[in-house]
Amino acid sequence: MRPFGRMRTLAWHMAASTPAPSTDHSLARAVARRLQDALPEGVLLSVDELAELLTAPPNPALGDLAFPCFRLAKALRKGPPMIAGELARRLAELSDAAPIAEATAAGPYVNLRLDLGAAAAIVLPGSARGERPHHAAGERVMVEFSQPNTHKAFHVGHMRNLCLGDAIVRLLRADGNQVIAANYFGDVGAHIAKCLWWYLDRLSDAERQPPASHRGEWLGQIYTRAHNQLEEWQEQAAAGDAAAADLLAAAKARTTAILRGLEARDPELVAIWDETRHWSLADFAEIYGWCGVTFDHLFYESEVDEEGLRLVEDYLQRGIFVESQGAIGIFNEEIKHMPFFLLRKQDGTSLYSTKDLALARLKFEKFQIDRSIYVVDVRQSDHFRHVFLTLKKMGFGQAERCQHVGYEMVELPEGPMSGRKGTVILFRALREAMTSHVVDNYLAKFRGEWSDAEIDDTARMVALGAIKYGMLARDVQQKIVFDMSAWLDLEGNTGPYLQYTHARATSILRKCAEVDKELDPALLEDPAAARAATAALVEPQERELVLLLDQRWPVAHQAAQSLRPSVLCTYLYNLAKAFNRFNQACPVKPSEGALLQARLLLVRATIGALAQGLDLLGIPAPDRM
RNA sequence: GCGCGCGUAGCUCAGCUGGAUAGAGCGUCGGCCUCCGGAGCCGAAGGUCGCAGGUUCGAAUCCUGCCGCGCGCGCCA
Structure with a gap:
């Protein structure tokens, strides 16, 4: 049920037996290890649990990380403020508290000021290398999404499903699972x-x-x-x-x-x-x-149609399904407001539900999956509750691991899209409007300097970034109001903003390379070398960026676990903002020596985090745009 | 009627497994290119977190009721 927890416990044991905190790439865990050293007797919290409790103080002036002591209060039978005071004292007494530079009790919190150089040396090399966390063998999970009907047009509403499903596939893969991306055409x-x-x-x-x-x-x-x-x-x-x-x-x-x-x-x-x-x-x-x-696999309704009817007949014989008013179905009393789930029409033909049973069996038996995810709009919540309940009563244990990701609809400012009113916006229209908008307003100036092919390709990437981010950044529970002119505005919290930040960062490295200012590869491999350079970092913008970069995998994990790509969108946006603030305040190219190296490393680390994060959303990250 | 969801700044939304002074984008107003790309950066104004109770040391967050909006509710998919 919680494979990740097991993995992390394992990682902790390994790290604990290898006293090399500088090679630990998680700042939160490096800090948590110190907290554990300083914790009073009688508190049984693992490094991972401690790391998870760490939060950001409301104001950066208070510290870089904060440890709330509420959880310790019961075990120690003391008030959180008293515990915070003791903990701060004990942290100050540690012979080696790195990367913690200072601990101050503030009410029920212990605010921690970190040694920026030490923190950066822990976080940056891994991010700059594009490192991914290790995982124990995860689950075999199928994600079914897109599911368009043939003989109908593909419109912007279909895009939300496609973007969501694809991002969920990518997130679950990065989280260590073996994922089968499946489509199911309504033919x-x-x-x-x-x-x-x-x-x-x-x-x-x-x-x-x-x-x-x-x-x-x-x-x-x-x-x-x-x-x-x-x-x-x-x-x-x-x-x-x-x-x-x-x-x-x-x-x-x-x-x-x-x-x-x-x-x-x-x-x-x-x-x-x-x-x-x-x-x-x-x-x-x-x-x-x-x-x-x-x-990875394409299903068609036409291939499960007959099998569905056979299943219905079979389970009718077994007495699991019943006849009602000439039709066949099952009473799932668990769903009180509409207990009857219709599975075969009076005329003997199949329904959507009929096919879903056969499809599920195919997934379970032929594909041997542990977990099954259906990305389908929220109006079908009741349908999937019925499907999963029915599968369980049919004897499929995997029904316990079936999950419906229901997302709200894409509507127009005037209301729901209606084929009848002719207000449906085809995906192609959005794609073309977005692409030409990008070319006309942003890329036309590169005509002649860039090849036409690069301009076309970049326009595609940026248009795709705008569309995908627009579809993913909003929580699944929220309706998306599609207003073309608003979507064409590529400033502020948008996909192209993230892509632009990535391109700017890449451009810095390019421009530095032109004057032979390049990152010393040793900084990526040798902790001591990294540590020597990062000691030069002092600016608050650098600090903010380092702290945020440390969050990249915990956030990706949270997004994967909750099946909510929007969580990652929010994080990446904040990361990009932090980088742009750094970029405004801290010139890289004019720097020299250790500061130059440290900033080059910081830029590389940001590029790594942005590129990986965007990839998890299915958004390309152009090197220039 | 029953079920599910939503209600946070003028608009669009984060924050919701309870924790410090509720954040961002757009819009408005005002600043920033001798410096690596202005799709950028900084600042200002703007909020009884729908309403009322409850739980708690502590509620935008959890519970109950109400109000408003959306969606779903046997032979469509």
Whole structure:
């Protein structure tokens, strides 16, 4: 259940038997070790527990780290302020307190001032090397995301799911898990029948010719027209329009016939279905490529459809499922407000739920996963509660480790996107607007200096950064209001701000190299060399940056554990801000000697942390932009 | 009606496994390029953390009730 805790205990034992604090890359743990040395008798807290208790004081003037003593109060039967006073005293008496320079009790807290040089030597080399934490073998986990329907267009709403799912995959991998990124295409169902009805019956031969590119999108338009027409007839019929009622009835008969034809494997219909379906899949593949998202496995609804029905029949025989009003389902009384979970329609055909059972079994048995994550919008919370409960009653123990990541919707300032009102913003429109905006406003000045290919590639990276960060920075519980003009504003808390900071930092190293000021590689490998150089760091901006850099992996771990990429977004934004403050206050290139080396190391460490952090979000980090 | 979620600065949001003086972006106003890239930096103004109780040494954070908004609620996906 908590593999990470086990890993960290292990790491602690190893570190404890190897007295080399300068090679320990976590500042918090280096400090925690000193705290443990100074702790009064009778307190049983591990280095890791102590490290986790450390927080930042509200005001940097108070100290670099703060240790709250509330947790010790019960064990010691004393008030936190008294404990803080004692602890501060004992820390001052330690023969070697490094990297702690000063400990002062302030009410229930012990505020710790660190030796900046010592702290920097602990934190920076690992970050500059791009080091990743070691992990014990993690779990085998599948993350299912994206799941677009074929025959429909891919719009900005789909983007949130894609960005979230991809980031979760990356975070879980970095956290030591073996992750299978899975997609699940909706290539069967009523929407297909509606689309094919219009395509086959309502288009002239000339109109039926698909365009050379974006055929999936073209198909999506056909679907929308069909859908809207049916809705219109429905309303007119409800209002008493007999002609509309006839048209509606005829259309419904036709879509039902198409559906039945497909189920019966009518060769002609299947051929059309397969051809059109591939138009959509090709569009999706192109989008995933542009976004830098890859999948390890692709599922299709069409492959679990029949199996789902077999499962329903099987579990009906076993008495797990029941018949109700001619349909089949299961009563999950745990969900009081809607206990019945429908699994097979009266007409004997399958539903979304039917297929989810078969899909889950496939995941469990063929892919042998320990844990299963579904990234699907929050409206389907009840559905997944039912799915997981049902799987458990079917005897799948893995149901305990199934998890729905429900995220809120992407809406427009005017309200939800509506295909009917024609207010859907296609992903391609966003991508193109963003890309040309980036070129026109920021990259045009490099025309001639940079190759056209580099400009195009950079524009893609920045546009992608803006879109992905916009989708990820907001908590999953919050709705995203998509306003194109606001999204095109790339200043402030945005993806391009992070990318820009990375590019600026990289540029500093480039400019320094031009005047033969380069980082001595020994600083990355030799703790003593690093320590000698970092002693030159004294500025508050340098201090802030070092302290923040120490947080990179704990934050990534927290984001992974809570399946919330937004946590990492917030951290990276604060890191970038700290770097820009440093950059404003502390010139690197004009520096000399130890200070130059220490600042080069600090810049390299920031580049490492930003590049890795952005990578965990699936955002590229250009070297210049 | 029942269920889930949201409500923090003019707007959009962090902070929510309880802890020190509630933070940021945008917008407004005012500053900063002799210096490594102004997609940047600094400053100012701006808040009864929806309301009312409760738990606690301590509540934006936990509990209860209410108000407002959104979403979901058997034969769609």
